[in-house]
Amino acid sequence: MHLRLVVAYDGTDFHGFAENTGVRTVGGVLRSALEDVLGVPVDLTCAGRTDRGVHARGQVVSVRSAAAVGPVDPDRLRRSLVSMLGPEVVVRSVEPAPEGFDARFSATGRTYRYLILDQPVPDPFVARRVWWVPDALDVDAMGEAALVLVGEHDFSTFCRRPRGDLPVSLVRRVTAAGFDRPPPDATGGGARLLRFEITASAFCHQMVRSIVGLLVEVGRGRRTVDDVVRGLEARDRSHLPTLAPPSGLTLWRVDYDGDDAGGVGAQA
Amino acid sequence: MHLRLVVAYDGTDFHGFAENTGVRTVGGVLRSALEDVLGVPVDLTCAGRTDRGVHARGQVVSVRSAAAVGPVDPDRLRRSLVSMLGPEVVVRSVEPAPEGFDARFSATGRTYRYLILDQPVPDPFVARRVWWVPDALDVDAMGEAALVLVGEHDFSTFCRRPRGDLPVSLVRRVTAAGFDRPPPDATGGGARLLRFEITASAFCHQMVRSIVGLLVEVGRGRRTVDDVVRGLEARDRSHLPTLAPPSGLTLWRVDYDGDDAGGVGAQA
Numbered sequence A, B: 001m002h003l004r005l006v007v008a009y010d011g012t013d014f015h016g017f018a019e020n021t022g023v024r025t026v027g028g029v030l031r032s033a034l035e036d037v038l039g040v041p042v043d044l045t046c047a048g049r050t051d052r053g054v055h056a057r058g059q060v061v062s063v064r065s066a067a068a069v070g071p072v073d074p075d076r077l078r079r080s081l082v083s084m085l086g087p088e089v090v091v092r093s094v095e096p097a098p099e100g101f102d103a104r105f106s107a108t109g110r111t112y113r114y115l116i117l118d119q120p121v122p123d124p125f126v127a128r129r130v131w132w133v134p135d136a137l138d139v140d141a142m143g144e145a146a147l148v149l150v151g152e153h154d155f156s157t158f159c160r161r162p163r164g165d166l167p168v169s170l171v172r173r174v175t176a177a178g179f180d181r182p183p184p185d186a187t188g189g190g191a192r193l194l195r196f197e198i199t200a201s202a203f204c205h206q207m208v209r210s211i212v213g214l215l216v217e218v219g220r221g222r223r224t225v226d227d228v229v230r231g232l233e234a235r236d237r238s239h240l241p242t243l244a245p246p247s248g249l250t251l252w253r254v255d256y257d258g259d260d261a262g263g264v265g266a267q268a
Helices: A026-038 A074-085 A139-148 A207-219 A225-234 B026-038 B074-085 B139-148 B207-219 B225-234
Strands: A002-009 A043-046 A055-064 A089-096 A107-117 A151-154 A171-180 A194-200 A249-256 B002-009 B043-046 B055-064 B089-096 B107-117 B151-154 B171-180 B194-200 B249-256
Touching: A002 A026, A026 A043, A026 A055, A026 A074, A026 A089, A074 A089, A107 A207, A139 A171, A139 A194, A139 A207, A139 A225, A194 A207, A207 A225, A207 A249, B002 B026, B026 B043, B026 B055, B026 B074, B026 B089, B074 B089, B107 B207, B139 B171, B139 B194, B139 B207, B139 B225, B194 B207, B207 B225, B207 B249
Parallel strands: A055 A249, B055 B249
Antiparallel strands: A002 A055, A002 A089, A043 A055, A107 A194, A107 A249, A151 A171, A171 A194, B002 B055, B002 B089, B043 B055, B107 B194, B107 B249, B151 B171, B171 B194
């Protein structure tokens, strides 16, 4: 059995996706619910191993079992998972995985969004999903600095290097990065948000939060666009200011060859 | 000393505004923070005594103290309160109360909003602030039924009668009521919401949640617009279906004579 799930979650109260002994993770609660419903052990692989506190709207998960499983009704399974895990974790779709599919290794692109609330007063209605920055930000300069990152680069400056002695390439291809202002939040606050969206073939660990942390410093006038150019070239993490907090970050979409242009997580 | 505060809060984890022994209330944490900063006992009066789990964007609060208080810098007090209580409770503004002002009795109108997520799948990013209704709703019929309520009526059908023997009028004047679709939520889910907004001189207890509970039954086709007409005329609470849950409800705005047209809580 091999299924492909699209999963959304509010990551605030989870220690990330990947299972880890002794802490509550998205992967842990999802695997446990799947095993309850299916009655067999399963293994999960996800497209993006989101960190503690990071959210997802279009996380893609491969669910495999070596054990014999009876016929699975995908929509019924989806509804069971929603009633067990929702609304904190919402399984948006369940379908048989295409031949040769792997949620992680088949992915050709990932898109993350990062929300900043750049106003003097915080907002209780968006607090779980934004970084509140009370300073006035120069958004034009931030957009210009974001463009510096587009293309194929060694992102060593922006990545936490994996533990271990093996040399690992931190070269990644960023295909798009920029800011916009979505319509005011309608769910209570009417907040005016600043949204950063970045798409790449793949990301290394903490890359988006490192980038946003630096771009906000550009927005505050404490760093320049030239500093971003030099920082990228330096391939040295000590050039960076503080990481942006996880609350603002959402894995928005994952792309696979053969899917519709919008990617697996893109449909409303 | 008499101050006027505008306060927003995520009511999910509060037992309403009004102070109540042994439970955590918005009024309780706000009074305690004010007394810490000002160093004197204070009394609070609010424009709308929101119930457990109900939110506010433009709650208005009178803060009075009979004790002598030194000079108060309103903006400094606001910043102190934000750092003590935010982002769950955000004091949006602090100013000296106008002569003769009372947050409750001077109010000439209150506006509530109620958010419904009417789609088959729930959404982790708006879950704290909506009522998830997975059924398809006839929004035109709901809008028509809402118009039945506009005008001056005895709302006994929609109100929990106050305890005690005194006869209390439940006549209220509803000046506007209707549905719209705000832009898709930008904070993570992209959810398409259905928004109900209702304005009245005043509301009686549980009135908005009673109304929304009935209107959703109209949307589901289980009640008709004529049922709403007859229900209103019956002045009998037993005509009602279940209350809508508190999560969807927000006290949006309070109007006072002499304020700008938009009301005290309306500015972004």
